[in-house]
Amino acid sequence: MSEEDYRIGLIHATVNSVQPILDAFQVHAPQVTLVNFMDESLIFELNETGTVTKNMARRLLNLVEKAVMSGVDGVLLTCSSFTPVVSEISHLFDVPMLSADVSMLEKAVDMGTRIGVIATVEAAGPTTTALLEKIASKRQKDVTFKTVIIPDAFKALQNGDRTKHDKLIHQKVQELANDCDVILFAQFSMARALETLDMTTTPPILTSPEISVKSIVAKISKKEIVI
Known part of the structure; x- marks a missing residue:
């Protein structure tokens, strides 16, 4: 199978993640066919609970199962808050599965020792930092983190105020700029x-x-080579 024939299932927990990943595929892999699966109630519940519950993990599992049953060659979860769930359920499926941010986190650890993390969902900040610490420890690299969370930015985006969303993030970027390598x-x-x-x-x-x-x-291509 060539890259032109790939079908990739995208698992969304918020509509706000849809357009950025569609745009990225259009630029970097326009030949891939995308199939979208969403349960936006997950992000609202996550904002209320602050943690991924067993019920939420089961609902994500059901979305992944629907994607796999539809015949996709790989699955990508687009919400970083649910990254820990991937390691818990990926072994249940025969297609490659990737969380939203692991590759980015690995690259960040490679790039510097002072890493700034900006999140707009409460649970995403601690989740991202914990994963970064795990990656750095595995690579035996001494890394420091500065994590800021801007829930008002996420609320602004949910309400359609992109300008406010962007401005709040820009402010935090400038605050972190002098103290971070990346x-x-x-x-x-x-x-x-x-x-x-x-x-x-x-x-x-x-x-x-x-x-x-x-x-x-790349993960799908590698699996094909192995087979």
């Missing part, structure tokens, strides 16, 4: 803020859509 945006929905950001005075900023697209396509 800054990462914890969620797909934040990638849009780069379009309106003056990058001349900031360290490198990583977002997960572009990296995730390349990683899931």
Whole structure:
């Protein structure tokens, strides 16, 4: 099977993650066929509970199962808050599965020792930082983190106020700029803020859509080679 024939299932927990990943596929893998699966109630519940419950994990599992049953060659979860669930359920399926941010986090650890994390969903900040610490420990690298969470930015985006969303993120970027080697945006929905950001005075900023697209396509290709 060639890359042109790949079908990839996208699992969404918020509508705000949809357009950034569709745009990234259009630029970096336009030949891939995408199939979208969504349960937006997951992100609302996550904002209320602050943690991924067993019930939420089961609902994600059901979405992945629907994707796999539809005949996709790989599955990409687009909400970083649910990244820990991937390691718990990926062994249940025969197709490659990738979380929204792991490849980006690995790249961030490779790039520097002072990493800034900006999130707009409460649970995403601690989840991202914990994963970064795990990656750094595995690579025996001493890394420090500065994590900021901007729930008002997520609320603004939910209400259609992109300008406020971007402005709040830009403010935090400038606050972290002098103390970080690299800054990462914890969620797909934040990638849009780069379009309106003056990058001349900031360290490198990583977002997960572009990296995730390349990683899931490579993961599917590798599986084909192994088989």
